[in-house]
Every structure is written in C-alpha cells, then in structure tokens.
Amino acid sequence: MIKSSNSIQSMQLILTKFLIKNIGKKKFELFHDNDAIIILNSPRRTIFAFVASFGLSLLALSWIEPFLMHNDNFSTGMVVVQLIILPLIGLHFLRQLIWLLNGEHQLKLTAEYIVICNKGTYISREKKFSLNSLVTVEIHHREQTNMTVRDQVLANMNVAVRSLFAQTLGVIVLKFEQKSVVVLSDLSHAESIKVMHQLNNFILNHKN
Numbered sequence: 553m554i555k556s557s558n559s560i561q562s563m564q565l566i567l568t569k570f571l572i573k574n575i576g577k578k579k580f581e582l583f584h585d586n587d588a589i590i591i592l593n594s595p596r597r598t599i600f601a602f603v604a605s606f607g608l609s610l611l612a613l614s615w616i617e618p619f620l621m622h623n624d625n626f627s628t629g630m631v632v633v634q635l636i637i638l639p640l641i642g643l644h645f646l647r648q649l650i651w652l653l654n655g656e657h658q659l660k661l662t663a664e665y666i667v668i669c670n671k672g673t674y675i676s677r678e679k680k681f682s683l684n685s686l687v688t689v690e691i692h693h694r695e696q697t698n699m700t701v702r703d704q705v706l707a708n709m710n711v712a713v714r715s716l717f718a719q720t721l722g723v724i725v726l727k728f729e730q731k732s733v734v735v736l737s738d739l740s741h742a743e744s745i746k747v748m749h750q751l752n753n754f755i756l757n758h759k760n
Contacts, residue, residue, distance in 0.1 A: 561701045568708030571600040572715070578738055579656065582750060589754050591747060593657040596737040601715040605649040612642025647673050651719050657736050661751065663758045666726065668735055670719050684759055685728045689751040691744045692725045692734055724748065 579594035615635045655672035666686060668679040699707070714721055722734025723744050739747065 558701070561705065564705045565701050565708070568705050568712065572598045572708050572711045574738070575599055575602055580739060580743055582747065587758075588660055588662045589750060590661075591657075591659040591736065593659075593736045594738050595652055595655045595657070595719065596711070596715045596721050597652050598712055598715040600712040601648070601652055604716050605645045605652060608645035609642050609649050611638045612646055614638035614642065647675060648716065648719070650674070655719065657720065659735050661754050661758075668733065673719075676719075679733075681726075681728060681733075683755070685730070686755055686759075687727045687729060689748050689755070690725045690727060691741075691748055692722050724751075726751075 575597045576594070579592060581590075581592040583590055615638075617634055651670070651673040653672075655670060658667075658669045658671055660667040661683065664683055666681045666683055668681075670676050711721070719737075720734060721737040723739045724734065724736050724747055726733045726735060736747070
C-alpha cells in the first residue's frame with residue numbers, strides 16, 4: 553500500500569514538473585545606464601499557464617453563441633452570462649496570454665525613484681516609489697532542501713496556478729518603510745542573489 557502511494561506521488565511529481573516547465577526563451581538582463589540600474593526579466597511561461605490561458609481566453613467569443621443558436625430557451629440570466637460575464641473572463645485570460653507571449657518585467661532604480669513596470673499587454677500601469685523609502689532588498693523564494701515528494705508536488709502546483717493568474721510571481725522583495733513589493737518572476741537562485749546584492753549596493757550608495 554505504501555509502495556503504491558509512493559508511486560502515485562512520484563507520478564504526480566513528474567506531471568507537475570512538466571506543467572511548470574518553461575516555454576520560450578528566458579530573458580534576464582541587469583545593466584547600468586548612467587546613474588541608474590535597470591533589470592529586464594521575462595514572465596514565468598509555464599506550459600500550464602499557456603494552455604489554460606489560451607483555452608480560457610476563448611470565452612471572450614462566447615457572446616457569439618446566442619446570436620448563432622437562435623434558441624428561444626435562452627433566459628435573461630443565460631444571456632447576461634453569455635454576453636457579459638464569460639466574455640469578461642475571456643478578456644482577462646487573453647490579457648494573461650498576451651503577457652506570457654510578449655510580456656517583460658522592467659525594474660529601474662535611479663538616484664531618486666524606483667520604477668516598476670510590466671510591459672507587453674493591455675491594462676498595465678507603472679508603479680513609482682521614492683528610493684529613500686526603500687529599506688532593503690531580499691530574496692522571496694529561497695532554495696528549499698529536504699522537501700518531501702508531497703511538498704514538492706504542492707510547491708509545483710502553486711507555481712503553476714500563480715503563473716496562470718498572476719503576472720508577477722515575485723522572486724525579489726523590495727522592503728519599503730510602510731510595505732513590501734514583490735518583483736520579477738523568472739530568476740534562478742544565483743540570479744536572485746546577484747539582483748539582491750546589486751540593488752542593496754545601489755541603495756547604500758544613493759540613499760540620502
């Protein structure tokens with residue numbers, strides 16, 4: 553019985569690893585431009601997020617069905633669902649699909665401001681913070697060792713779901729005086745350490 557349970561968990565682990573496998577070319581650039589530091593990073597493009605967002609984005613076309621069916625049995629509630637609710641859900645996941653295909657995280661620190669922007673999809677706005685209010689930069693996700701197979705499966709499922717619903721998975725944490733903000737999505741542990749050190753050094757050299 554125990555052997556059977558272990559086999560099932562092993563299969564689950566293989567499946568979840570496949571679902572969070574990245575599609576497409578990863579982008580990570582960190583460079584200095586005059587007196588600023590700029591980081592560019594691609595989204596976490598998992599297989600699960602691509603397939604699910606594509607399928608759910610088709611709901612944007614559900615408004616067509618009432619006009620094609622000519623069905624007198626459509627109630628007011630069904631029409632509202634078909635014409636408003638489902639298309640809105642579809643548009644949301646179409647936005648996510650475009651983000652996965654074309655999106656890019658941009659993080660810029662200057663002597664005065666921190667600018668965070670997700671470019672490459674619609675309904676995306678820039679966030680701006682004062683550099684002086686930034687206390688420190690930390691790694692949000694740390695390498696976890698000695699995890700059980702069950703914990704690994706749950707962690708992989710968490711990544712899969714978040715990559716579908718969120719643009720920013722948040723591997724780096726910017727800790728301000730009043731709140732914390734997570735940024736970037738697709739960094740290795742070594743890249744996360746590099747970003748943390750570079751940003752913390754920039755803060756020390758530029759804060760008043």
